[in-house]
Amino acid sequence: MDPDENLTRQTRGKTMIKKKISDGVKKYHITTFGCQANLADSERIAGALENAGLKKAANREAADVLVFNTCSVRQKAEDRIFGLKKEIEKLKTVNCKLKTVLTGCMMHYDKKELARRISFVDIFLDIKETAKLPKLLGLAARASRRETEDYLKLEPKYSSGVSAGVPISYGCDNFCTYCIVPYSRNREYSRPVKDIVEEVKNLVGKGYKEIWLLGQNVNSYKSLQEICRNSPAEASAKAGTIVKFPDLLRIINSIPGDFWIRFTSPHPKDFSDDLIKAMAECEKFAHYINLPLQSGDNAVLKRMNRPYTAGHYKKLVKKIRKVIPDIAISTDIIVGFPGETKKQFENTAKAMEEIGFDMAFLSEYSTRPGTAAAKTMKDNIPHKEKECRKKILNDILTKSALANNKKLIGKTVRALNGKTEGHKTVKLSGKFPKNKFVKLKITAAGPWGLKGEVVN
Ligand code: SF4
Known part of the structure; x- marks a missing residue:
């Protein structure tokens, strides 16, 4: 939410509209829900709109174009969109030319149904069609063919001046049974090395100090190497060879400058020994990873279609910590997955105790329509029980996070x-x-x- 949204909306809305008429410049406002990948997409939408002459508005009331970049990963994120109805309808009565655009993960739903449920939206936009947005809004700017064919080629308008997310891949092929991403973002596609290197070089040249390499399954990245020979690491990846994620990390690391490289989110099944080696070799790799465990029970992992065991995950963490002892590790866990018994939950609790995470993002399972779990499994764990399981895990996390943080005192x-x-x-x-x-x-x-x- 914008910092000034506590002001009286109506009064501020009128003031802003007067100002807009007097300065004559159209303004946009983007509301982003969900993950860093969505934030990076919003930066490309902002780039396309600014290229068409629009300026960023301080808040929704001051805008002529409102963009909602949605998330479908949890019901709560979708409910926030439905909850905007009254506010947007009111804004439309004050500014009858206001245009609203909905994009992002909710676009996988049936369009007619979406239009019925979210009646305040004027344009439903597939994120891959971002280059066409100015035209759809009746603006004169035209996108190039390369930008129309691949929206990731659009120049982003970064929201921070020091930290930026650079998408390296898009979509996912894993079909975890609870997850909507393979349906909302479709199959995995890796960006060309050349485009990624160009974007990172540009950011580093502007003084950015933290580069997040982003992908739904970031470490399954692979792309055919194109001509890209500005450093020994780039030259060593010969044209025509396949560049995998560890190679990409080495290539980014070879870009001159003082900056951190981070990446999210890796999948345990694709975490190779070569990746651990590359992380240790690359001095710009910041010593932190988020490595989703999701469950510490093998039967639950199988039902989630996560093709690894709790034992494999624990061994992997040991290997990483052996090579990079000061690495901080966080994880994602889902509690109350359909059919999760008390015993199976206890296996997750034990795994968390054993691993000793620095941080964990704990969520209660919620059914996502269209997923395999929604079609074949019953969400049979009561909300109260999910809350209770989450609290148990949170208590374990509090202890391990404190113990790990205490080790840093004096360092x-x-x-x-x-x-x-x-x-x-x-x-x-x-x-x-x-x-x-x-x-x-x-x-x-x-x-x-x-x-x-x-x-x-
Ligand atoms: S790896 Fe699984 S959880 Fe992650 S985006 Fe792909 S399907 Fe979803």
């Missing part, structure tokens, strides 16, 4: 805008230096954050 770490290399929140007694790497000595630790003092 010197690098940080950027309030986050350490291990992606932990860190506070200083004074103000954090903006957009600069700083060396900090950690002086105190809690489960959800650290305190430190500047040492350089």
Whole structure:
């Protein structure tokens, strides 16, 4: 939500509209739901609209074009869209020329049904058609053929001046039974190495310090190498060979500059020894990963169509920690998956205790229409029980996160805008230096954050 949304909306709306008429420039506002991939998509939408002459509005009331980039991963995210009905209808009565656009993951639903349920939307846009948006809005700007064929070629308008997400692949082939992504984003497609390198070089040249390589299954990336020979690592990946994710990491690492490389989200089944080697070799790789476990029980993992066992996952974490001892590891867990027995849940709790995560994103299972789980399994764990299981896992996490954070007391770490290399929140007694790497000595630790003092 915009910071100033607490103001009286109607009063502010009228003021903004007067201002808009006087400056004559059309303005857009994008509301993004969901993950970093959606945020990166919104930056491309913003790029396309600014290229067509629109300017960013401070809030929804001040905009002539409202874009909603939606998420379907959880019911709650979809409900937030339905919940906007009254607000948007009111805005449309004040500004009858207001155009609303819906894009993102909810576009996989039947369009007629969507139009019936979300009546305030004027344009339903497949994200891959982003280049056509200015035309659909009646604006004069034209997209190039390459941008129309591949929306990832559109120049983004980044929302931060220091940290940026660079999509390296799109879609997913894994079909985890609970997940809507393979339906909403379709099959996996890897961007050409050349395009990724170009985007990262451009960002680093502008002074960006944190590059997130993004993909729904980031470590299954593979692409045919094109002409791209600006560094030894790039030259070693000969034209015509297949570049896999560890090679890509090495290529990005060889780009000159002082910046961190992060990536999300890797799949345990595609986490090769070569990837661990590349992570250890690349000095720009920031020592943090989010490695989704989802469940610590093999039968549940099988029903989720996650092709690894809890044992494989634990061994993988051990291997990673052996090679990169100071790495921070977070995970994603779903509690109350259909049919999850108490015993099966306890296996997840045990796995969490054994692994000792730095952070975990815990969610209660919710049925996503269209997925295999929705079609074949009954959501039979009561909400109260899911809440209770989540709390048990949260208590385990609180202990392991605190224990891991305490090990950092007295150590010197690098940080950027309030986050350490291990992606932990860190506070200083004074103000954090903006957009600069700083060396900090950690002086105190809690489960959800650290305190430190500047040492350089
Ligand atoms: S790996 Fe599974 S959970 Fe992740 S996006 Fe693909 S289908 Fe969804």
